[in-house]
Amino acid sequence: MKIGIVVFPGSNCDHDCAYVFKDVLGQSVEMIWHKATLLAGLDAIVLPGGFSYGDYLRTGAIARFSPVMGAVRAFAEKGGLVIGICNGFQILLEAGLLPGVMLRNTSLNFICKDVYVKVENAATRFTHCCESGRVLRIPIAHADGNYYTDPVTLGGIKANAQVIFRYCTADGKVTPAANPNGSLDNIAGIMNADGNVLGMMPHPERSAESVLGNEDGRLIFLSMLSAFGTSEIQAGLVGA
Amino acid sequence: MKAFVVTPVLLEQHKLSEEEYKKILSILGREPNWTELGMFSAMWSEHCSYKSSRIHLKKLPTTGPRVVQGPGENAGAVDIGDGLCAVFKMESHNHPSFIEPYQGAATGVGGILRDIFTMGARPIALLNSLRFGGLDSPNTRHLLKGVVAGIAGYGNCMGVPTVGGEIVFNDIYALNPLVNVFCLGIAKKDKLFLGKAAGVGNPVIYFGSKTGRDGIHGATMASDSFDEQAAQKRPTVQVGDPFTEKLLLEACLELMSGDCLVGIQDMGAAGLTSSACEMASREGTGIELELADVPRREPGMTPYEIMLSESQERMLMVAKAGREDEVISVCRKWDLDVAVIGRVTDTGKVVLKENGQVVAEIPAKALADDAPRYDRPSAPPAYQEMLQALNYDALPDVKDANVALLALLDSPTIASKRWIYEQYDHMVRTNTMVRPGSDAAVLRVKGTKKALALSVDCNGRYCLLNPYEGAKIAIAECARNLACAGAEPIGVTDCLNFGNPQRPEVMWQFVLAVEGLKDACEALQVPIVSGNVSLYNETNELSIYPTPMIGMVGLIEEAERTVTQWFQHPGDVILLLGKTREDLGGTEYLKVLHHREQGSPPFLNLQDEQAVQACAIRLIRAGVVQSAHDCSDGGFAVALAECCISGPKEPVGAMVQLPLNGLRRDALLFGESQSRILLSVKPEQAEAVLSQILDAGVPAAKIGAVGGSRLVIHVEGDRPTEGCTVDLDLNVLRDRWASAIPRALGQD
Numbered sequence: 001m002k003i004g005i006v007v008f009p010g011s012n013c014d015h016d017c018a019y020v021f022k023d024v025l026g027q028s029v030e031m032i033w034h035k036a037t038l039l040a041g042l043d044a045i046v047l048p049g050g051f052s053y054g055d056y057l058r059t060g061a062i063a064r065f066s067p068v069m070g071a072v073r074a075f076a077e078k079g080g081l082v083i084g085i086c087n088g089f090q091i092l093l094e095a096g097l098l099p100g101v102m103l104r105n106t107s108l109n110f111i112c113k114d115v116y117v118k119v120e121n122a123a124t125r126f127t128h129c130c131e132s133g134r135v136l137r138i139p140i141a142h143a144d145g146n147y148y149t150d151p152v153t154l155g156g157i158k159a160n161a162q163v164i165f166r167y168c169t170a171d172g173k174v175t176p177a178a179n180p181n182g183s184l185d186n187i188a189g190i191m192n193a194d195g196n197v198l199g200m201m202p203h204p205e206r207s208a209e210s211v212l213g214n215e216d217g218r219l220i221f222l223s224m225l226s227a228f229g230t231s232e233i234q235a236g237l238v239g240a
Numbered sequence: 241m242k243a244f245v246v247t248p249v250l251l252e253q254h255k256l257s258e259e260e261y262k263k264i265l266s267i268l269g270r271e272p273n274w275t276e277l278g279m280f281s282a283m284w285s286e287h288c289s290y291k292s293s294r295i296h297l298k299k300l301p302t303t304g305p306r307v308v309q310g311p312g313e314n315a316g317a318v319d320i321g322d323g324l325c326a327v328f329k330m331e332s333h334n335h336p337s338f339i340e341p342y343q344g345a346a347t348g349v350g351g352i353l354r355d356i357f358t359m360g361a362r363p364i365a366l367l368n369s370l371r372f373g374g375l376d377s378p379n380t381r382h383l384l385k386g387v388v389a390g391i392a393g394y395g396n397c398m399g400v401p402t403v404g405g406e407i408v409f410n411d412i413y414a415l416n417p418l419v420n421v422f423c424l425g426i427a428k429k430d431k432l433f434l435g436k437a438a439g440v441g442n443p444v445i446y447f448g449s450k451t452g453r454d455g456i457h458g459a460t461m462a463s464d465s466f467d468e469q470a471a472q473k474r475p476t477v478q479v480g481d482p483f484t485e486k487l488l489l490e491a492c493l494e495l496m497s498g499d500c501l502v503g504i505q506d507m508g509a510a511g512l513t514s515s516a517c518e519m520a521s522r523e524g525t526g527i528e529l530e531l532a533d534v535p536r537r538e539p540g541m542t543p544y545e546i547m548l549s550e551s552q553e554r555m556l557m558v559a560k561a562g563r564e565d566e567v568i569s570v571c572r573k574w575d576l577d578v579a580v581i582g583r584v585t586d587t588g589k590v591v592l593k594e595n596g597q598v599v600a601e602i603p604a605k606a607l608a609d610d611a612p613r614y615d616r617p618s619a620p621p622a623y624q625e626m627l628q629a630l631n632y633d634a635l636p637d638v639k640d641a642n643v644a645l646l647a648l649l650d651s652p653t654i655a656s657k658r659w660i661y662e663q664y665d666h667m668v669r670t671n672t673m674v675r676p677g678s679d680a681a682v683l684r685v686k687g688t689k690k691a692l693a694l695s696v697d698c699n700g701r702y703c704l705l706n707p708y709e710g711a712k713i714a715i716a717e718c719a720r721n722l723a724c725a726g727a728e729p730i731g732v733t734d735c736l737n738f739g740n741p742q743r744p745e746v747m748w749q750f751v752l753a754v755e756g757l758k759d760a761c762e763a764l765q766v767p768i769v770s771g772n773v774s775l776y777n778e779t780n781e782l783s784i785y786p787t788p789m790i791g792m793v794g795l796i797e798e799a800e801r802t803v804t805q806w807f808q809h810p811g812d813v814i815l816l817l818g819k820t821r822e823d824l825g826g827t828e829y830l831k832v833l834h835h836r837e838q839g840s841p842p843f844l845n846l847q848d849e850q851a852v853q854a855c856a857i858r859l860i861r862a863g864v865v866q867s868a869h870d871c872s873d874g875g876f877a878v879a880l881a882e883c884c885i886s887g888p889k890e891p892v893g894a895m896v897q898l899p900l901n902g903l904r905r906d907a908l909l910f911g912e913s914q915s916r917i918l919l920s921v922k923p924e925q926a927e928a929v930l931s932q933i934l935d936a937g938v939p940a941a942k943i944g945a946v947g948g949s950r951l952v953i954h955v956e957g958d959r960p961t962e963g964c965t966v967d968l969d970l971n972v973l974r975d976r977w978a979s980a981i982p983r984a985l986g987q988d
Contacts, residue, residue: 012399054483
């Protein structure tokens with residue numbers, strides 16, 4: 001599988017994502033400069049975490065205008081697999097590839113810690129290596145992860161099973177206390193209607209190796225890989 | 241140039257003495273002009289020249305088999321094998337952080353990061369050592385919030401994890417907080433870059449942010465004491481732009497991966513002046529600059545302003561002649577300003593021109609290295625004896641040990657620092673194996689089997705009571721933190737924060753502390769490879785406690801063979817290594833429970849210390865240790881409580897018994913005797929481990945076991961009435977410890 005990792009000025013989880021795909025999972029990785037306008041030969045695209053363009057304005061608000069975003073959109077429209085992690089999620093929202101916006105955390109502080117998320121939909125190309133309802137421990141690190149959207153959009157994405165991850169307790173209860181940032185409905189990650197674009201605030205690349213004490217995040221990458229492995233697996237997936 | 245007369249008032253504004261001015265006259269053979277006077281003022285400031293400290297710093301041990309780069313460059317470097325070296329340094333940003341906490345702290349982070357990547361190393365870890373006044377003061381709360389947000393704002397955006405640190409709250413720092421930042425990077429051993437202007441005719445290239453009028457005379461401000469007027473110095477604090485610095489980092493590392501660079505240095509304190517004269521001075525060359533070519537933020541800037549600006553995120557490099565275009569294209573790729581602004585010459589002088597006209601001409605070495613060096617008078621303070629006199633008889637022993645332990649866990653100095661470190665991204669770059677909250681942070685080194693352990697430490701109160709012993713303890717404790725992670729110490733950086741060196745009592749503290757550092761480093765065989773001195777830490781004539789902050793790096797050969805401080809499994813046996821003495825002087829217990837900061841700091845024998853540490857490292861590497869924690873602030877009882885409650889999972893209890901052996905109860909529970917480590921081991925291995933420890937000549941005892949939902953410490957007196965018991969529910973302990981700082985900030 002060939003993974004393209006977009007490097008915006010200010011991206012800072014690009015190397016981490018590359019390390020997981022290449023060194024941990026043995027895949028081929030191409031770093032994509034934000035000025036690139038043509039993307040060829042890629043099976044999936046990662047928009048990594050960081051502070052694109054410094055994020056001095058609203059997070060992701062400038063990155064959405066980056067030349068590469070036109071190509072990312074085209075790739076997604078053709079059904080290509082796109083995952084946005086943290087700042088990548090924020091950029092996908094700003095670019096309109098996913099619905100909703102990010103607000104500042106309710107604490108107004110940057111928060112870096114492990115959280116638990118519940119896999120709300122395991123029948124996706126990003127989560128099918130998890131059983132439904134599985135609780136994953138994955139770190140967050142952001143100041144703007146307070147997901148918000150209007151009630152109609154929220155109803156729509158819930159009805160269409162596009163809410164993929166919700167913040168929960170260690171034993172899988174979705175409670176206000178388990179919500180680290182005030183996110184609407186404890187939402188930690190959502191998918192587009194076609195099922196090929198995922199945005200998530202937690203960082204699975206930080207929890208994909210035993211040496212770091214946690215391999216839960218690896219399940220997301222393995223799901224993506226096996227989505228390209230056998231057609232039988234692909235066949236049973238939403239939107240595939 | 242306008243007519244210019246040097247007056248005593250002008251010299252005072254530039255913090256230059258009559259003698260120093262005479263020396264300038266003899267160097268130049270004429271009167272300096274305005275620009276030259278400013279350049280001397282900045283370079284000969286205490287901050288840049290180390291004029292009061294240099295003769296003492298020479299005593300420090302700086303060599304060793306692993307040392308690749310010792311002091312004198314942007315940072316030090318030690319060999320960690322696999323063709324790699326660890327590049328690290330610690331620096332202060334105290335004065336700016338007091339004036340403007342967010343930007344002061346943020347630019348402190350920016351400055352130390354540049355020091356590291358200038359060497360060709362990719363920064364992989366930041367730590368910080370902070371000192372504030374008591375949290376009951378609104379201003380301290382404002383300073384703490386601002387400093388933490390500033391460190392977070394810069395480090396997080398850069399994508400360099402802040403993996404650890406330490407913080408102490410004491411009123412002595414209320415009007416002079418300390419913000420010391422440590423950074424470590426990894427470089428290929430054969431690809432280290434130095435700040436050298438080599439090769440006559442080579443181009444001198446400026447890149448990074450444009451030069452503005454901010455931070456002019458920052459170095460001079462940092463070399464001054466404070467009073468009520470401090471807030472008026474706000475314009476001398478620079479504003480950080482971590483986004484530009486991130487671009488600068490990536491551009492630098494991309495340039496360094498090729499072979500077009502000759503030398504490089506960041507523009508930190510004293511800006512373009514220091515980078516130009518230091519690069520030339522190190523190589524014995526000269527540099528000629530055309531100031532009209534310096535990228536500027538606004539028109540009309542004078543040579544004085546351009547040379548003394550401390551605008552952030554700027555670099556100066558010397559490239560190979562003919563390779564300018566390569567350099568320029570990489571900088572442009574990263575959207576950075578770049579300009580060839582001069583050439584390396586053989587004149588030994590820094591020559592500045594403005595549109596072809598010479599506006600300043602100074603021998604580079606005179607500026608960089610020939611600042612006067614002072615052997616300032618030193619004498620113990622008049623109050624020293626009173627400080628050290630502690631009458632144990634007048635001090636009632638602890639009655640309710642539960643109350644005392646909870647009070648200590650509630651002290652912000654001891655309490656959980658989670659409110660702080662959760663604001664720092666401590667995981668980016670995916671190397672962090674042990675996160676903040678254990679004795680040492682541990683990071684794996686990608687591409688190797690190794691890991692590095694990092695710790696920063698200093699007990700300023702010990703240093704006040706006895707600067708020599710206090711400094712020794714700072715080194716010993718830092719190394720002990722590393723030993724508790726199974727790491728062998730391989731290098732030290734220091735940041736020596738002291739008061740006004742023109743006060744004999746401050747110099748006395750400084751000289752003794754340096755002696756202490758020297759002796760401890762020699763005994764533990766760990767070299768000091770970089771450092772920083774911050775003097776004039778006094779406000780309204782009140783000096784801070786002498787605070788020689790230590791940052792230490794340890795090597796773990798097999799990354800997986802490391803342990804953390806918290807207990808792992810119920811049933812494990814708890815061992816206490818080392819000897820407990822009647823060490824109550826200078827303890828947190830004495831401060832919190834008896835409101836005294838008095839006595840002599842704990843006794844330390846460096847040979848015993850080394851034996852305990854070597855023993856712990858050996859056992860951890862052998863894989864027979866489940867957890868290891870050093871006993872420090874708050875003594876044995878606090879350390880044991882931390883073993884129970886500081887882990888990321890649910891707390892786990894412990895039950896131990898200790899004989900009083902003729903000690904006071906409070907000394908046994910809360911005394912801060914050195915060279916002690918708490919280990920937990922599997923029950924079936926306990927006897928074997930204990931006999932190995934005793935065979936190594938290290939005092940040790942089996943004191944109890946892990947398990948249950950309470951922390952129980954039975955202190956057995958020689959007579960039944962002499963004993964006491966700590967018996968507390970884990971949730972009570974943890975709540976007190978975890979909520980102390982948020983509560984003090986009104987955010988629980």
